[in-house]
Ligand code: ADP
């Protein structure tokens with residue numbers, strides 16, 4: 001029934017999709033679009049265990065914090081290292097778009113959350129409860145590769161095989177789909193963070209220069225690549241010389257950064273080959289025909305599609321807007337929640 005009160009409350013009870021990533025959290029409001037895109041970082045005062053900042057503001061503090069303040073990435077390895085911090089972060093992002101935890105239950109939003117496929121049942125419960133506490137009416141958890149595949153527009157419910165490789169910050173997740181299910185999947189703790197660490201190691205070993213995580217990431221994003229570039233690039237690397245102790249600047253080339261990234265890339269390629277090996281032949285032939293989609297921030301690494309195509313002998317391509325695939329996939333699930341509701345039970349039912 002139409003009532004003015006209902007229509008006002010309706011504005012506040014739009015369903016929400018969340019990508020709870022190891023590096024970035026994105027929030028989408030049904031009918032509106034992506035409203036939050038911030039690092040999954042929480043700055044905590046160690047002694048008092050008090051949260052000082054969350055998201056972009058907290059990431060600014062990484063590597064710059066006084067001894068008593070730590071910047072935590074609670075999902076860094078694709079598992080939840082700190083329940084309390086994860087809960088605070090999730091609550092913060094949800095209430096930022098929906099500050100109505102005390103609405104009558106029918107007016108609270110339903111929330112679909114994409115979580116790394118490595119998290120345990122206990123961790124899933126923690127995420128579920130945190131979202132309920134933040135004011136959800138119902139919470140649906142979806143594995144990130146599934147959400148990424150939906151967001152990439154893969155025909156996962158059809159009888160043809162399709163495949164996604166999602167290279168995030170802490171984890172690379174890959175999965176082959178057919179008839180709405182995951183046929184083969186794999187998750188490894190090698191992705192963007194590991195690449196940054198390798199760049200730090202390279203700078204130290206080759207130039208005796210200590211650089212921070214942010215400098216390393218900047219080098220990776222601006223000149224990193226997985227395959228020779230038509231025009232190789234250079235960039236200044238700034239850090240501290242470990243012998244003199246003085247700040248220093250060195251011009252490094254994309255060829256050097258590629259050398260630094262060789263090891264994590266090899267590990268991703270190995271996992272990909274193994275996953276393809278385990279895929280039933282009929283589905284492999286579908287992959288040969290339709291290709292393999294790449295999502296996540298790592299899909300933006302220079303020439304990564306060319307490299308993976310060469311290694312797998314299959315056409316690998318970067319999905320449109322790879323950083324938002326998971327949250328857009330969660331958004332698509334929201335659109336179908338009314339129909340889905342009949343076949344999947346909310347996680348609440350599994351207690
Ligand atoms: P997650 O889903 O784990 O939160 P994302 O999909 O948001 O991760 O990807 C974050 C990772 O992608 C970070 O390691 C970041 O450095 C990396 N990244 C972002 N843009 C680029 C780029 N242009 N080239 C290479 N790596 C990138």
Ligand code: MG
Nearest residue numbers: 021168296326
């Ligand atoms: Mg992700």
